[in-house]
Amino acid sequence: MTTSKDCQTGSEQDLIRRRAQLLGPELSLSYENPLHLVRGEDVWLYDADGRAYLDAYNNVAHVGHCHADVVAAIARQAARLNTNTRYLHETVLDLSEFLTAKLPSGLDVCFFVNSGSEANDIAWQMAKAFSGNTGVLVLDEAYHGISEATFAMSPSEYDAANQPGHVETLESPDSYRGRLRGNSAEVGIGYTESCDQALAALAQRGHAPAALIIDSGTSSSGILDLPDGYLPAVVEKVRTAGGLYIADEVQVGLGRSGSHFWGFEAFGVKPDIVTIGKPVGNGHPIGIAVTSREILAKFNAHVPFFSTFGGNPVSAAAGLEVLKVIDRQNLQDNARETSAYLKQGIKDLAERETLIGDVRGSGLLIGIDLVLDRETREPAGEAANQIFNYMRNNGVLIGTAGPHGNVLKIRPPMTFSKTHADQLITTLADALNAIR
Numbered sequence: 356m357t358t359s360k361d362c363q364t365g366s367e368q369d370l371i372r373r374r375a376q377l378l379g380p381e382l383s384l385s386y387e388n389p390l391h392l393v394r395g396e397d398v399w400l401y402d403a404d405g406r407a408y409l410d411a412y413n414n415v416a417h418v419g420h421c422h423a424d425v426v427a428a429i430a431r432q433a434a435r436l437n438t439n440t441r442y443l444h445e446t447v448l449d450l451s452e453f454l455t456a457k458l459p460s461g462l463d464v465c466f467f468v469n470s471g472s473e474a475n476d477i478a479w480q481m482a483k484a485f486s487g488n489t490g491v492l493v494l495d496e497a498y499h500g501i502s503e504a505t506f507a508m509s510p511s512e513y514d515a516a517n518q519p520g521h522v523e524t525l526e527s528p529d530s531y532r533g534r535l536r537g538n539s540a541e542v543g544i545g546y547t548e549s550c551d552q553a554l555a556a557l558a559q560r561g562h563a564p565a566a567l568i569i570d571s572g573t574s575s576s577g578i579l580d581l582p583d584g585y586l587p588a589v590v591e592k593v594r595t596a597g598g599l600y601i602a603d604e605v606q607v608g609l610g611r612s613g614s615h616f617w618g619f620e621a622f623g624v625k626p627d628i629v630t631i632g633k634p635v636g637n638g639h640p641i642g643i644a645v646t647s648r649e650i651l652a653k654f655n656a657h658v659p660f661f662s663t664f665g666g667n668p669v670s671a672a673a674g675l676e677v678l679k680v681i682d683r684q685n686l687q688d689n690a691r692e693t694s695a696y697l698k699q700g701i702k703d704l705a706e707r708e709t710l711i712g713d714v715r716g717s718g719l720l721i722g723i724d725l726v727l728d729r730e731t732r733e734p735a736g737e738a739a740n741q742i743f744n745y746m747r748n749n750g751v752l753i754g755t756a757g758p759h760g761n762v763l764k765i766r767p768p769m770t771f772s773k774t775h776a777d778q779l780i781t782t783l784a785d786a787l788n789a790i791r
C-alpha cells in the first residue's frame with residue numbers, strides 16, 4: 356500500500372520538517388498526504404505542481420478565492436490609508452450601514468475586531484455586562500473560538516472532565532441518531548429538557564446564565580437539522596433565566612443557508628447579539644459583533660472598548676465589497692439552487708450506497724452522515740476518513756465533522772455551481788466504490 360510519505364516529494368517532506376520545527380509538531384495538517392497550495396481562484400485551489408483541486412470546504416473564501424473585486428478593493432485602500440478607528444473614516448461606516456440593513460431592527464451597533472473568536476469573545480463580555488451573570492450554555496459539540504473565553508465555550512476541543520465551571524452543555528438535538536428522532540415539534544421540545552438540566556447545573560455551581568451561544572448550522576456538531584421549535588424554546592428558557600442569545604453566524608451566515616441571509620432567521624427568533632468572522636472579509640482578518648443600543652450602553656459603562664485593527668479601512672473595504680458581491684452575483688440564490696441540486700444528487704447516490712445514512716443541512720452547508728448499518732445507525736468514522744482522503748487524492752476537497760468523525764462536511768465558496776456539484780458527486784461515488 357502506498358503511504359502518504361511515499362506520495363510526497365523531497366521539497367514537501369522538507370516543508371513538513373521545517374513546519375514541525377518552526378510551528379510545532381502538534382499543529383495539524385489536513386489529509387494523510389498534505390497539500391502544498393500556492394494559488395487560489397474562485398472554487399479552485401492549485402498546488403505547487405499546478406494541479407487543480409475543487410474546493411468544497413473552505414468557507415472563509417466566502418465569494419470565491421481571490422475574488423477580483425475584493426482584491427481590488429483591498430489593494431486600493433491599502434495603497435491609500437490603513438489606520439485605526441480613533442480617526443474618522445467613511446468605509447467602516449458604510450460597511451456598518453450595509454450590514455445592519457440586513458439584520459432585524461434593533462441590531463444596529465457594530466463592534467469591529469479581527470476574527471470570529473474575537474467577535475464571540477466581545478459578545479461574551481457584553482452578555483456578562485448586560486446580564487450581570489457569569490454562566491454560558493453551548494451545544495455539547497460546539498466550537499466558538501480560540502481565545503481563553505471562547506475556547507471554554509468549545510467543548511468539541513476538550514474532554515468533559517476539563518469543562519470549566521461556568522460552562523454547561525446542552526444535549527445536541529440530533530434528530531437522526533440522538534435520543535429523540537424525527538423533525539416534529541414534539542422532538543424539538545423534548546430536546547429542550549436538557550436546557551432545564553443545564554440551567555439547574557449552573558445554578559448548583561453558583562452561576563446564572565449570561566448567554567446561550569449557538570451556531571444554528573451546528574457546523575461542528577455534524578450539521579444537524581434543528582428540530583421544529585427547538586431554538587425558540589431554548590432561547591426563551593435562557594432569556595427567562597436572565598441570559599442573552601448570541602447567534603454565531605461565522606459559518607452559516609451571509610446567505611450560506613440559501614433560504615435566508617442569516618442562519619437564525621429560519622427559526623423565527625431574533626438574537627441579542629450576532630457574531631461574524633473572516634468570511635465577511637473573504638479571508639481578510641475581520642470579525643464583527645452586532646448588537647442593540649441598550650446592550651451597548653450597559654457594556655460601555657463597564658468597558659471602554661477599543662481594538663487597534665478592528666474596523667481598519669482595509670478590512671472594512673474588504674467586508675463592504677464582499678457584501679456587495681453577494682448581492683451583485685445573487686449568491687444567496689445560488690446557494691439555495693445549487694444546494695437543492697447537490698443534495699438530490701447525493702440522495703440519488705444513497706439509493707444504491709447504503710453507507711450514506713442521512714443527508715442534511717441547508718444551502719451550501721451540507722452534511723453526509725455515514726453509517727455501517729442503516730438500522731442501527733452505527734457511525735462509520737473510518738469510512739469517512741477514507742473518503743475524505745480519497746477525494747483529496749482525486750481533486751475534490753471536503754471536510755469531516757461530528758463527534759464520531761463520520762459526517763462528510765461540504766461547505767464550499769458561495770460561487771459553487773451545479774457543474775461543480777456534478778464533479779463532487781461523481782468523485783464521491785468513485786470514493787464509495789473504492790473503499791468497499
